[in-house]
Amino acid sequence: MTAVTPTAPRHAVPATPAGTGLGRAGHAEWLKLWSVRSTGWSVAAMVALGAGLTTLVCALVARDLAAGETGEPVGAFITWGLLFAQVTAVVLGALTVTAEYGTGMIRATLAATPRRGTVLAAKALVLSGTLFVAGVVTAVLGWLGGNAFLSAEGIGLSLGDDGVLRALFGSGLYMAGLGLLAMAAGLLLRSTAAAVSVVLALVFLVGNLVMLLPGALGEWLTKLMPGNAGSRIAMPESFNPLLLEPWTGFAVFAAEVAVVLGLAAVAFARRDA
Amino acid sequence: MCPPLARREPRGHDLLTLGGNAVIVASGLTKRYGDRVAVDDVSFTVRPGRVTGFLGPNGAGKSTTMRMVIGLDRPTAGTVTVDGARYADSPAPLRAVGALLEARALHPGRTARAHLRWLAASNGIPAARVEEVLGLVGLEAVAGQRVGRFSLGMGQRLGIAAALLGDPPVVVLDEPVNGLDPEGIRWVRSLARDLAAEGRTVLVSSHLMAEMALTADHLVVVGRGRVLADCATADFIAQHAASFVRVRTPRPGALADLLRRSGAQVTRDGDELRVQGADTVAVGELAAGAGLVLHELGLVRSSLEDAFMTLTAGSVEYAARPAEVTR
Known part of the structure; x- marks a missing residue:
């Protein structure tokens, strides 16, 4: 490296800033998101896991389903891979903030955009937009792949069938919401491992364990746990008859995400970087 | 100031x-x-x-x-x-x-x-x-x-x-x-x-x-x-950086007396004098006026690091202490 002394004239940079605060912060967050390898890997893993496992499970169960021997709804299989693909949304959501705390880069971010609400809004928009698109693409590919096997047995689902189109877009909505929940957890805990563990435990472990509680308490907790309430929108039909209706469940899930995100926003605004 | x-x-x-x-x-x-x-x-x-x-x-x-x-x-x-x-x-x-x-x-x-x-x-x-x-x-x-x-x-x-x-x-x-x-x-x-x-x-x-x-x-x-x-x-x-004039002469006693009379502080070490309160010009002119031979005349500064240490002494949060030897 050669040392160069600055010879740049003053005001080498145009003096009139263009764009709004949120627009610029969003552009910066978009560039940040796609300039690290983990994003590409997470999204690729989501598509591969989600679409791949859906296709695989449909291939395996198509004959039994067609024979009517399982007693399970066909619609529950068409986005089945989502169950595993959601892990990648949690990881990506958490990394959006915990990678910055882990490396100290959060200070560069807040020096560039001191308004923390703007930083949070920009991160949330870029993350949820990315996850929505990735979730829909994953669901559509899984539907195309799985439906090939289902159609061969005469039980294929078309976009016009009840809940199919809603489930494909709902997959994007659920992924986006789950990513935001993980991002909020990341802001509160400031550690990738902690945030990912807590959110996955909440969705996979606690969400299933509360079903073991007796009576109405167990029933309602099952309905209200974020993974259970939010994921119903991503499935045309569900294995679990206890779950809330798709849009009702998603509204509950969105409210839960909003509360955690609100707590995270308060902590983020108050803390020193 | x-x-x-x-x-x-x-x-x-x-x-x-x-x-x-x-x-x-x-x-x-x-x-x-x-x-x-x-x-x-x-x-x-x-x-x-x-x-x-x-x-x-x-x-x-x-x-x-x-x-x-x-x-x-x-x-x-x-x-x-x-x-x-x-x-x-x-x-x-x-x-x-x-x-x-x-x-x-x-x-x-x-x-x-x-x-x-x-x-x-x-x-x-x-x-x-x-x-x-x-x-x-x-x-x-x-x-x-x-x-x-x-x-x-x-x-x-x-x-x-x-x-x-x-x-x-x-x-x-x-x-x-x-x-x-x-x-x-x-x-x-x-x-x-x-x-x-x-x-x-x-x-x-x-x-x-x-x-x-x-x-x-x-x-x-x-x-x-x-x-x-x-x-x-x-x-x-x-x-903050303490400085003094070092001067060597075959007749340190005579020069020391002269300098003290001019208001400077002098410490003597053999044929070497350390002078504070007079610069090299003043010391040289005083010696020449009295016909004294000088072998060395120069300004010695203590290091800036020393000055900084002096000023911040007592305000250092993490100070090392000399290790105690225990047997």
Whole structure:
């Protein structure tokens, strides 16, 4: 490296800033998101896991389903891979903030955009937009792949069938919401491992364990746990008859995400970087 | 003049001489973490057109103060403004203040160019400026490499590139020479001086007195979160670095008497005299007037590091003690 002394004239940079605060912060967050390898890997893993496992499970169960021997709804299989693909949304959501705390880069971010609400809004928009698109693409590919096997047995689902189109877009909505929940957890805990563990435990472990509680308490907790309430929108039909209706469940899930995100926003605004 | 200060408020005339220029004004700045006071009622003004050194031992509160300048840490009390406004209120802060706080505030998986690109986008700075600053710090050849593979010095250069991205009138550099090789240290020194010569306001922190003596025109010395001195570097050196005249003569007794009669303090060690209160000219002329032969005449300065240690003694947070030998 050669040392160069600055010879740049003053005001080498145009003096009139263009764009709004949120627009610029969003552009910066978009560039940040796609300039690290983990994003590409997470999204690729989501598509591969989600679409791949859906296709695989449909291939395996198509004959039994067609024979009517399982007693399970066909619609529950068409986005089945989502169950595993959601892990990648949690990881990506958490990394959006915990990678910055882990490396100290959060200070560069807040020096560039001191308004923390703007930083949070920009991160949330870029993350949820990315996850929505990735979730829909994953669901559509899984539907195309799985439906090939289902159609061969005469039980294929078309976009016009009840809940199919809603489930494909709902997959994007659920992924986006789950990513935001993980991002909020990341802001509160400031550690990738902690945030990912807590959110996955909440969705996979606690969400299933509360079903073991007796009576109405167990029933309602099952309905209200974020993974259970939010994921119903991503499935045309569900294995679990206890779950809330798709849009009702998603509204509950969105409210839960909003509360955690609100707590995270308060902590983020108050803390020193 | 440079009195050690227990407390100093910005005075009226400070503000009158500032004009419309970009300056950093800290006033009663205090930061407490629980019981620990990291920055204790610190007031100072950083003016444009010169390099201001922010000098103090590790743990003196330099970094905390600089973090408060750019709004990363919230002061417990007091205010700090840049050009009369809070940093956080700037619509494009990177164009107002360029800061190098921690060279490692980087994602190791991102390339140097990508790091500067998102910073530029966040403040509406054209992407072409990214290539300019990469050239400015000499990183253009490695701009496409992931910064995780960078040496400490390369990371520091990237941090400086980020600070210069918005072509800001105010530049804040926290320990910029850390991890740099001698060539890099010289580069940072001349960079800081050139930025000041362009009329910018430059604040550079260091825990090394000798480094500051070479770079800074003005010093704000802190210890244990308090301002200990705020004065021109030359004044600080003149006042705090003890110096004496060493003179050797075959007739030390006679010369010592002469010097004492002229009001100087003299200590004798064989044929060598150590004189304080008279410069080499005065000693030489006095000796010549009396016809005394001199074998050696010279000014001896104690090191600047010594001066700094003297001033900050008692304000060092983490001091090493001589190890006790136990058997």
